[in-house]
Amino acid sequence: MKCGVVVFPGSNCDHDCYHILKHVLGLSTEWIWHKDNADLDRFDWVVLPGGFSFGDYLRAGAIARLSPVMKAVTRYANKGGRVLGICNGFQILLEAGLLPGALLNNRSQKFICKTVHTVVENPDTPFTRHCGKNAVLQIPIAHQQGNFYADDETLKRMADHGQVLLRYADAEGRVTEAANPNGSVQNIAAVANERKNVMGMMPHPERVADPLWPNLDGQSIFQSLIHSGAS
Amino acid sequence: MLAKIHVTFKSGVLDPQGKAVHHALNDLGFNEVRGVTLGKYLEVRLDGISETEAQGRVREMCDKLLANTVIESYRYTLEPTD
């Protein structure tokens, strides 16, 4: 099994993702430089990591999505290749139109770094298969623009197609306003495209996947990908 | 040529930044404030193209980069520079 980690100028969770995939999960992992437009067919999945690509200037993800690699990512996704965008990676996928909706500034207008709970809404995707329905994952967030927005029509379509994968919740998995850290509509923390081969999530699963820490909830996202086999 | 571009949220999109500024202004005692929207204002200097060409080019820039048309709309004007 082989996976790729895309590096944009300003990516800063790229090393963390690489570390988890390669050294913790033992997968063959390669860097993909953002100027590289070559086909990605050799990978079983690719990760767009967190960070501040191009400084998040103008809008988070806006400049990164113009990088040559995004042409390759789009071709790959259109052929059914699996793409996981984490935090800034999610923002880039939205800007590229590979996922529905948009991310606005957090309600507090502040960057927020803390561990939150999310509940798995749709366990029937290559990204959540290993989690179980209504499983509660304790995962950190670290972002300034993670306030998910979509218009009503889009939200309805997403609901109809099971495109909401994670919602912010309390420790018992209840989706409450108090458990919403950033103002996201309907507490949405992670979404997929209709075909379920592209996922974007604001929480950082790679931060809770190293056995050095007691919490390994983030591994279930990567395990799902592993258990979904080759694409 | 100077393109002056305004990018603002589409109506219906809750603008958390505008809302925060609104609150802050009320807190500061500006009770006459009823609403705030916060957008971007860009000035792009262009060289060596005609105004008609520029019209199309600036639209293209906005569509491709300067605005996220899922949530934002834009408008612009062109002015000659010397």
Place this chain on the structure above:
Amino acid sequence: MLAKIHVTFKSGVLDPQGKAVHHALNDLGFNEVRGVTLGKYLEVRLDGISETEAQGRVREMCDKLLANTVIESYRYTLEPTD
């Protein structure tokens, strides 16, 4: 009353975002672009005060909150609303 406020960097102050957008536009093939500045555009709705009052109030809002006058300058216009 509607106040339309433009906040931009003072000249000589580094504008990292404008610089990044400029690069990106050039990379996209917009070679006619010579410079980009990125500022803020605010619309503030005001109620129950006269235009003369509003003039002073909006200036105060800008000085106190909307602009960072150490590095930014601002200008505004007032328009009646219905």
Place this chain on the structure above:
Amino acid sequence: MNEPRSADPEITPQVVADHGLTPGEYQRIQELLGRAPNITELGIFSVMWSEHCSYKSSRPHLKTLPSEGPRVIEGPGENAGVVDIGDGLAAVFKIESHNHPSFVEPHQGAATGVGGIMRDVFTMGARPIALLNSLRFGDPADPKTRFLLNGVVEGIAGYGNCTGVPTVGGEVYFDACYNGNILVNAFCLGLVKTDRVFRARAGGVGNAVIYVGSKTGRDGIHGASLLASAEFDDSTEEKRPTVQVGDPFTEKLLIEACLEIMKKDWVIGVQDMGAAGLTSSSFEMAGREGTGIEMDLSKVPLRETGMTPYEIMLSESQERMLFVVEKGYEEEALEIFRKWDLDAAFIGHVTEQPCVRILFEGREVVNLPVLPVVDGCLGLERPSKRPADLDRRTQLDLAAIAEPASGGEAIKKLLGSLNIASREWVYEQYDHMVRLNTLILPGSDAAVLRVKDTNKALALAVDCNSRYCYLDPYRGAQIAVSECARNIACSGGEPIGLTNCLNFGNPERPEIMWQFEQAIRGIGDACRFFDIPVVSGNVSLYNETKGEAIFPTPTIALVGLLEDRDWQTSQWFKNSGDEIGLLGETLEELGGSEYLKVMHGLTQGSPPALDLEREKNVQALCRDLIRGRHIHSAHDCSEGGLAVALAEACITRPEAPIGAAVELSSPLRKDALLFGETQSRVVISYPRQAREAIAALAHRHKTPFTFLGAIGGEALAVTVNGEKFIHEDVKTLHNLWRGSLGNYVRQTT
């Protein structure tokens, strides 16, 4: 040569004074040169001989600090200190102030402070892996305080987060003495292979000088010399346009590009362009090597048109570096920088003659011998005098202060007071987890980071109680070192290197100089006693407004080593049923305490006594207890004393707060017993069966060990001599403590 250009202003006494040089200094410049300088050269002298760059008031005193040790690879003098941590790796670290710029523009001032300290670290070839900061703000009741706090924290967050370096700890204090002069001290730590440490040297005649980073603009011209050495007054407004804007994205590219190029063996030396920009980087690199540099300013990438050589040499535009690479590798170097979309240019070369020669548009505009510029400024023996009112400050008549019957009110007030309340509102804005190293997150005594590819970990802490320093700068500084080391010890670490940022008032006043001397002596004595080398630091003088100086604030940051990362321990109570104990002994002391300030509005008395031997013993004991796995938590007693330490151990527990029942018997005043700040004390918790082993180890380390009680229940319950003194629901305490700072910031004025 050196004929003034027609546009150059004539050098009048007024021009000399405007450059912050005294007539005597100008005289000396003329003697050293054997001629008068032109305006650009005068500008160069003015920044290089400024307090900020020359350390003219502080240098003789700094020399007394111990800076050597078996682990020290680079001590003070380079861009950052370098300490060997074994396994072929070294820790590179330094702390630096950005006080004045942050007062003028909090967001950008703090942001560029973070950027500057990071460059000092990666200049040495190290990858930055952690940031800390030490912040001081004025009276919370002053509306400006809230604005400054917000801006500073946002600026630090914006810069650190974007560059992907976690901010893992720090400190925040409020006192009216900082009303007109806040402190923003930023610390950065990086890791480097011991055989890949780079130095800021311009070696090898003929080698190429390469500029890289952002383009040069008119930012901060005179920033270093004027902003950092002039006190504030109402004309501060006029200095505003000199504020620099940080570009963290460019910094991130610069980090990656520099670390990539530093893998090449043709890179000779490098220095960041910090204060005094191109001037200090070129002169200092040549000065350290005994060479010269010739540069053509026409080749420097410029952001603005019409810039003069004076402006280019003195600009403080951020995110720039100067490299010296072997002749013949210019193109390869530029290629790497282009890959990272950075502006870079080959602007000159190293010369044999120890002079800096600057060309611009085909003419020579500067030709100065290096040493007079770098080293020529005479150290000043500034007079010092013990403040006349010091005895009055330290007087404290405890008999005049009523002893409270219950400690409930005080513990609640203290936990909710801004100097003790939770810093969560602050560190939630910082990405403290990125890079996957942070084993102990913010919220404990010290942050602990694993060192990848080894079993080791590093513990980091920053500390200073400036109220103590105001009351007794010598002891206050000793306590700052001791407390910082105690925080490291409570986390399991052994201090291996220290860096400090000395924030003081106007050194031209003898009382300030006296504080400065005392504080340095205190740091030096403590470091010699504990065997901790001082490997880097920074001095910030003239921290005063309208003649009102800040409390002397010698901020101490320490790096501790854990040979085995499993030795780490955090401050909070873990298990219901565990016993609680106290290491160390409580004296009847209330001078300088947070309790006196919060409950009685007093900044008065002698700060707590300090016995370095006891301190050393308790720290060694703490480490032994952690390594032997005898204890589950360790938390030192600092502001708020034993009661606050106990409460913090109850409420900082991440899962949920937990109660504790403690029984004390003592002849001391109850407020001193619970809220006094006696040094060298640590609250520990441990499983019942470990008690005997702990007692035996404590005995061996000559440290008193007292059984205090047990963890459990929903209240913090403290009895003294059999009588109830504190009985408070821990959830209530938790809420008071946790919400206080956020509520303060969100309040409106």
